[in-house]
Amino acid sequence: MxxxxxxxxxxxxxxxxxxxxxxxxxxxxxxxxxxxxxxxxxxxxxxxxxxxxxxxxxxxxxxxxxxxxxxxxxxxxxxxxxxxxxxxxxxxxxxxxxxxxxxxxxxxxxxxxxxxxxxxxxxxxxxxxxxxxxxxxxxxxxxxxxxxxxxxxxxLKEPPLAGLSRQLKEAVHTTVEKLLRYSNEEAGIRPSADKWSRKEVLGHLIDSAMNNYPRFIRGQQAEYLEVPGYNQDFWVDVRRYQEEDWDELVQIWKMLNLHIVRVLPLIPEEALGHILAVGPHAPVTLRYIAEDYLRHLQHHLTQIFPVHANY
The missing domain is CATH 3.40.630.30 (Gcn5-related N-acetyltransferase (GNAT))
Known part of the structure; x- marks a missing residue:
């Protein structure tokens, strides 16, 4: 209030x-x-x-x-x-x-x-x-x-995260079409017993979007803020992404990230220096949270698309 x-x-x-x-x-x-x-x-x-x-x-x-x-x-x-x-x-x-x-x-x-x-x-x-x-x-x-x-x-000065927003938007639009090339069965194959399937990797990225979106909002409210982290394996297991329809997961991931695309340019310059302590990790700035979000997303997309794939 x-x-x-x-x-x-x-x-x-x-x-x-x-x-x-x-x-x-x-x-x-x-x-x-x-x-x-x-x-x-x-x-x-x-x-x-x-x-x-x-x-x-x-x-x-x-x-x-x-x-x-x-x-x-x-x-x-x-x-x-x-x-x-x-x-x-x-x-x-x-x-x-x-x-x-x-x-x-x-x-x-x-x-x-x-x-x-x-x-x-x-x-x-x-x-x-x-x-x-x-x-x-x-x-x-x-x-x-x-x-x-x-x-x-x-x-007028372009919003500080406008470029990052454009990169995320481009990544979403170019990736969705490639994701949908996989069938529901292909997306559910685990490379090994201890490796996530494509469904679970994308599910983790959905969890990431859902956890980071409130950080982008709450991080603007205070110069220092403690926010909870999350156990990624626990979230993926509890959500049972392996049982979900692949096409629906792709659409959920797409819409969550397009929501973030619209939020990023609205974060003012002065808020980007605000400090967030995420779980037990060392405190970082809100700018770092935003930039690391895209890096994290791109890292996990390489797990979905094998390097030898001809895309």
Missing amino acids: NAVNEPRVLSWHPAYQKDFEQLNKTWIEKYFVLEPVDIEVLEHPAEHIIVPGGDIIFVAMSKRIAGTVAYRRLDDETVEMTKMGVDEEFQGRGLGWLLGKTIMERAAAAGYKKMVLFSNRKLTPAITMYRKLGFAEAELEQGGYQRCDIKMTID
């Missing part, structure tokens, strides 16, 4: 439309005049922001929505940060920074390469924050909001 005074970032939901509208109308009307485009976007945010490929997030303090920001899709590579507002009661607590940083991370995770924003120089605290976030002033084009007299841009 989050502490009462700990900010929580919330994703878009239609129930928050009024909060999105009111937070933005409050600051716009305080400093400027609402323009027709403001009213249209604030009253119909899903239509103008979400549906075309954008995103809207909120920050909550306890049960109150304290701030919001959005990004609007401009083209396949560029988005505009827009409609940032923080309730005056909660200003000065770093919520604007949290919103800005999070919306940039979300846009980068969605594959966008660049973010722009339009503002006014009289909003000195906001401009200062944008610069600290890494935005730089750019040439302002004609048109847009009448109140805007400055344009700022930033190149």
Whole structure:
């Protein structure tokens, strides 16, 4: 559970439309005049922001929505940060920074390469924050909001584990087709009495995915975390993978790993240095857990595919 005074970032939901509208109308009307485009976007945010490929997030303090920001899709590579507002009661607590940083991370995770924003120089605290976030002033084009007299841009940084995610995704897609070349009977053959069959090796990789996924999530919550390990032989024996249908095991393995593929780019840079103590093993970073997951997967796939196989 989050502490009462700990900010929580919330994703878009239609129930928050009024909060999105009111937070933005409050600051716009305080400093400027609402323009027709403001009213249209604030009253119909899903239509103008979400549906075309954008995103809207909120920050909550306890049960109150304290701030919001959005990004609007401009083209396949560029988005505009827009409609940032923080309730005056909660200003000065770093919520604007949290919103800005999070919306940039979300846009980068969605594959966008660049973010722009339009503002006014009289909003000195906001401009200062944008610069600290890494935005730089750019040439302002004609048109847009009448109140805007400055344009700022930033190149979005690819999520730190995006490359690892792509490698895992490629490994999954290229491996599934090869796995399905084996019949159910072939997959169940043990090389020797003390060696796993292909079913059991893949079952172990399923267990690995199920154990590592919560590590990727929980490892983001604390700078140091103790998590249980698992006895791989016990898990494989108890699960009786040898009795399962091969095609079903392949699909389970595929979907679990595609789930992890989507999780990896969402892990922020600062969380990758968090330390996890897994069972009796020496503590390691969350980054190491993620990178070792792919190494481990690739190691066991070599047990399924003999080196002499012509694939």
